[in-house]
Amino acid sequence: MVEDVTHIHREYGDDRLPPGQRKTDRFPVLSKSGTPSVDPDDAGLDVYGAVDEPLDYSLSEFKALPSVTQRQDFHCVTGWSKFDCEFTGVVFDELVERAGVHDDADHVLFHAHDGYTTNLPLSECRHEGVLLAYGFDGDPLPADHGGPLRVVTPHKYAYKGAKWVSGVEFLTDKELGYWEKRGYSDTANPWNEERYS
Ligand SMILES: Nc1nc2c(c(=O)[nH]1)N[C@H]1C(S)=C(S)[C@@H](COP(=O)(O)O)O[C@H]1N2
Ligand SMILES: [Mo]
Numbered sequence: 001m002v003e004d005v006t007h008i009h010r011e012y013g014d015d016r017l018p019p020g021q022r023k024t025d026r027f028p029v030l031s032k033s034g035t036p037s038v039d040p041d042d043a044g045l046d047v048y049g050a051v052d053e054p055l056d057y058s059l060s061e062f063k064a065l066p067s068v069t070q071r072q073d074f075h076c077v078t079g080w081s082k083f084d085c086e087f088t089g090v091v092f093d094e095l096v097e098r099a100g101v102h103d104d105a106d107h108v109l110f111h112a113h114d115g116y117t118t119n120l121p122l123s124e125c126r127h128e129g130v131l132l133a134y135g136f137d138g139d140p141l142p143a144d145h146g147g148p149l150r151v152v153t154p155h156k157y158a159y160k161g162a163k164w165v166s167g168v169e170f171l172t173d174k175e176l177g178y179w180e181k182r183g184y185s186d187t188a189n190p191w192n193e194e195r196y197s
Contacts, residue, residue: 028080077157119186
């Protein structure tokens with residue numbers, strides 16, 4: 001069953017297409033430094049930091065967790081949006097419950113195999129639509145788009161979703177990620193055009 005979450009824009013604005021964005025039917029690839037090769041033995045997910053139970057999933061263990069398939073939109077800060085992407089994966093909250101995240105952990109830093117990082121408040125990670133995705137349109141997620149495993153954040157510009165994600169770190173104090181340190185907006189709300197800070 002495909003869950004339609006293309007309605008989430010209504011929390012922020014009437015228009016499904018955020019201001020200043022152009023709709024594309026392509027799915028462009030955007031990466032700071034190309035597609036890293038991810039060793040299959042190292043392709044799982046580490047969950048650590050301010051948690052009771054650090055988790056260390058292999059990719060197959062991760063794919064055995066309860067999963068969802070969602071239809072959602074994708075907004076890149078450079079100005080393109082792709083509607084109706086079907087991502088399959090695990091909802092972020094599943095990790096929060098399994099890891100026993102501490103009450104004072106308000107921030108998350110995502111780590112990726114290409115050295116990329118990106119940060120979000122924990123509350124924004126728990127928003128509807130945030131997935132750790134390994135499937136796209138019924139197929140395994142292509143490597144250029146972050147396969148085997150990436151994060152998607154349809155209520156934020158897509159730089160908040162780490163491709164080739166390797167770790168989810170829970171933090172009591174905020175740390176900025178790769179683009180956030182380089183002048184991209186920390187809040188990244190597409191309907192307010194929070195592109196640069
Ligand atoms: N690990 C990693 N994740 C990343 C990036 C990156 O360079 N490295 N680029 C971000 C940016 S700016 C965007 S727009 C999306 C692009 O995803 P796509 O290539 O699947 O379109 O990935 C985001 N996640
Ligand atoms: Mo982007």
